[in-house]
Amino acid sequence: MAVKEITGAEFEEEVIKSDVPVIVDFKAEWCGPCKVLKSTVEEIAGERADVKVVSVDIDEEEDLVDEYEVFSIPCLVAFKGGSEVGRSIGLASKSEIYGALGL
Amino acid sequence: MIYDVLIIGAGPAGMTAAIYARRAGKSVLVLEAKGYGGQIIKTPDIENYPVEPGISGYDFATRLYEQTKALGAEFVFERAEGIVDGNVKKVKTPEGEYGAKSVIIATGSESRPLGVEGETALIGRGVSYCATCDGNFFRNKAVAVVGGGNTALEDALYMADIAETVYLIHRRDSFRGEEATAELLRRRENVKILYNSTVTELIADRRLRQIVVTDKEGVKTTLDVRGLFVAVGRIPENRAFENVIELDGAGWASSGENCRTKTPGVFVAGDNRSKDVRQLVTATADGAVAATEALKYIASL
Missing domain, CATH: 3.50.50.60 (FAD/NAD(P)-binding domain)
Structure with a gap:
């Protein structure tokens, strides 16, 4: 399932105020591992109706990168009730990602 | 299903081995723990591989992945955690177990940590x-x-x-x-x-x-x-397979240029193998050699 790319302006509405848990995929166009991980992220979006999955382009959204202290990509951050509950950094299998994100 | 060739690792060595085995008409399963491509996907530009200077590591890996899939190799994204030798070799993952006549270990290497607390x-x-x-x-x-x-x-x-x-x-x-x-x-x-x-x-x-x-x-x-x-070096990802392959002092899989190991039907290819030159071109070369050796082994059964 395709993953919606969001901007910093949409972050509050799409992530912080979301009623369901959200996975944010911090990625960049120049990042090979991020592009390899994309198919896994799309698979998660397709199989988990109870979770919202969105992506953020780190080159466009420096404020979000600073606020959430992203220093390495690919970086998946899980949010529940507006707070971070888990993080998965680097390439990983789907089961490793679920484990790291606590979902 | 018993596969003819089971390949552990979807980097350049593993995927090249899959191409050779599929073109010989063998059934092929590639198990990969993280994502296709291996270490090369972190390289912005490849300048030393024949034919297309400047291709990104991601594009190289993606085209190799598509080529391998188009030839009919099956990919499963699970981590191989061990091999049980036998007439049918069994490769275990957290999710299941896969049987094959031959196995090619092409797991590559990972960055060596410093070993400082909290790292x-x-x-x-x-x-x-x-x-x-x-x-x-x-x-x-x-x-x-x-x-x-x-x-x-x-x-x-x-x-x-x-x-x-x-x-x-x-x-x-x-x-x-x-x-x-x-x-x-x-x-x-x-x-x-x-x-x-x-x-x-x-x-x-x-x-x-x-x-x-x-x-x-x-x-x-x-x-x-x-x-x-x-940047203090790399560690080969061989530890899970120590029962079927011999490791040198630094943990690399001991093998000659024929990619054979101490276990008949188990081969090693790419960066996890003990060798002098670890480059993209030597990884793909290993893949071809290991697959050819695996075919010979299957024919001898």
């Missing part, structure tokens, strides 16, 4: 093993690079263009890497080289704030750095 928890929070991947997050900040080989020297030079200050920390009094690169570093005003020194402590809250460096006299210096790039 793993700070990965992605200041500690990194890939300057070209993560360097941009440290624009105009102070960073440290640890190591003395070519990767460390090149990482330090790459970071010198991005970071405010680069401390290059090496445990010996001279570099193992190329002198030409070392000389370029010595000429950079924002690069400070600390010889005979090791990183002994990481100071962090949610992110890395400082590192403590200890020299050979035992003198400790605290440096304010936001990023720590570790």
Whole structure:
């Protein structure tokens, strides 16, 4: 399932105020591992109706990168009730990602 | 289903082996723990592989993946955790077990950690093993690079263009890497080289704030750095398969150019194999050789 790319302006509405848990995929166009991980992220979006999955382009959204202290990509951050509950950094299998994100 | 050839690792070696085995009409399963491509996907531009200079590592890996899939190789993204030898060899993953007549181990290598307390928890929070991947997050900040080989020297030079200050920390009094690169570093005003020194402590809250460096006299210096790039070599991913392959002192899989191991029907290909030159072209070459040897083995059954 395709993953919606969001901007910093949409972050509050799409992530912080979301009623369901959200996975944010911090990625960049120049990042090979991020592009390899994309198919896994799309698979998660397709199989988990109870979770919202969105992506953020780190080159466009420096404020979000600073606020959430992203220093390495690919970086998946899980949010529940507006707070971070888990993080998965680097390439990983789907089961490793679920484990790291606590979902 | 019993596969003819089961390949562990979807990097250039493993996928090339899959191409050769499929073109010989064999059934092929590729098991991959993380994502296709292996280490090459972190390379921005490949300049030393025949035919297409400048292709990105991601594009190279993606085209190889598509080529392999189009030939009918099956891919499963699960981590191989061990091999049980037998007439049918069994490869175990957390999710299940797969049977095959032959197995090619093409697991490559991973970055060697420094082994300093707290290092793993700070990965992605200041500690990194890939300057070209993560360097941009440290624009105009102070960073440290640890190591003395070519990767460390090149990482330090790459970071010198991005970071405010680069401390290059090496445990010996001279570099193992190329002198030409070392000389370029010595000429950079924002690069400070600390010889005979090791990183002994990481100071962090949610992110890395400082590192403590200890020299050979035992003198400790605290440096304010936001990023720590570790380039102290690589570790082959062979440990799960020690029962079927022989490892040399450093953990590389002992094997000649024929990619055979001590276990008939089990082969090794690519960076995890003991060899002198670890390059993209030698990885793909290993894949071809290992697959050809696997075909010979299957024919002998």
